[in-house]
Amino acid sequence: SGPPDPPAGHRAPGTSRPAWLPWAVGAAALVLVAGLGVVLLVTGGGDDEEPSARDTASSSPDPTPTSEAPTPAPTPTPTPTVEPEPTRPAEPEDVATRASAKVPATAPPNTDVEGNLVRFEARNMLDGVPTTCWRMPGDGTGRTITITLDAPTTLTRVGMVNGYAKSSQSGRRTLNWYQGNRRVLVAEWTFDDGTTVEQSFGESRELQTIDVDAVTTSTVTLRLVDVSSPGDGRARRDYTAISDLSLVGTPAS
Template sequence: METCTACGARLGPGPACPACGRPVEAPDLSDWRTDTAERPAVKDVPPAPRFPLYADEAPAPTPPGPSGRRRGWLPWVAGAAALVLVAALGAALLLGGSDDEPAPAPVAESAEPSAPPTSTAPTTPPQPTRASGGDLRRKPEPREPEDVTGSVSVRVPATAPPSQGLDGSRTAYDAGNLVDGDRTTTWRMRGDGAGSQLVLQLDGPTTVTRLGLVNGYAKRARGPRGGVLDWYTGNRRVLAVEWVLDDGTAIRQPLDEVRRVQAVDVGSITTRRVRLRLVEVSSPGSGRAGRDYTAISELAVVGLPG
């Protein structure tokens, strides 16, 4: 805004000063475009547009310093305090609406039954007992019945005298042939042995499960003239026996005329002895191999010793 050069009053739009009446001289603008001329002030230049156009002018930046930093976080503190106040009022409205006890919160039902509580206390495994000698006694493993025939001794009612074999060797018919595991050897006695009894002595108390025998002289051989000699059909065969154990158990067993072991189940009976009674015996054979002897080639005892 221009002022009067005479009185200093602010000039108006008229040609003279409103205070002293002195005419206002118009400025000389003839050379304002030259580099040496003094440029007149531009009046009422519109300000540069702001973005957005409808926003107020941004406040002046806060000068740095302690007061400026305090004005930066004070609005945040005020906002947080307002939020705390609103939350406190809401909690008061919810909790102060009734004097009754609050209902327990509903528990969601599980589709699966809950597992029973388990104890977290450590469990101590059972310790094996220690024998006086320092060895640990462990529970024995279950055993299967086994063939104990080799430890059996046999007492027989009679024994036939020895004879001479085809090769000229001596052949004996002792009781030991009953438990040697060789079917070509035999025990035999003269004549019909029906009613006789053999006693099998076990090595100790044994839980017997099966008993059996080969019921004749199972040997077969070729003679000097090329013929086959069959001692099974030549001697008498045992056709029925009865096994008797220490507890009085008696098991009758019929037998077929075959050269293999024929066995019978007796359950599980603990015994020290087994008596073998000859119930029925066949007639003697005929021909060159025919002999009047009652013969048994093998015995079989299966069980658990001890």
């Protein structure tokens, strides 16, 4: 009989490996690697891989379209502020023409040398016309005249034409009614607050005035303190006359 078989797993000494064995092992390894590559290609890789740029672009939401900024409304040109002009104080004025007067008596009307009817009413003292007058019969010494203003007024000056400032031509003669009638020589002006101002008058047909401390009043009481005697000649008349009164001030606003 021949020699015994070697134990399992042991080659008998002197026995060599077949020449095709290494090639078979290499071919098997290549097949294994190729199979693994196919698997990775199909599954897309593991969770740890970074997404590709294509995937990132496709998965990002569409950007919000940028809206155009609204056109700003034009800024209105500011209206320049006009500073109000300072209120100027009212200029003093003669308020006698808007006043009324209460007198102690009035002489009856008469006709002048030309035959015209002439009246001697109280309003003649307040018309600003020196050739008209108020007059009363006889001596007016001690009598009072009350003047009512049309509004409270701050007076600063008062005065009068203290006789009948008129002349008439009769033939070749001039009749001087200022000298012929009685004239006021001294008068007192009294105002609502009791202030009293005394005024003396000269022999003049012109308006004679006196300044007073500013006093606000609605009435003026004029007292005839002293009156002259009537004149002489054809122009002589026993009447007390006043041609005009003047009351200068600023009406209260």
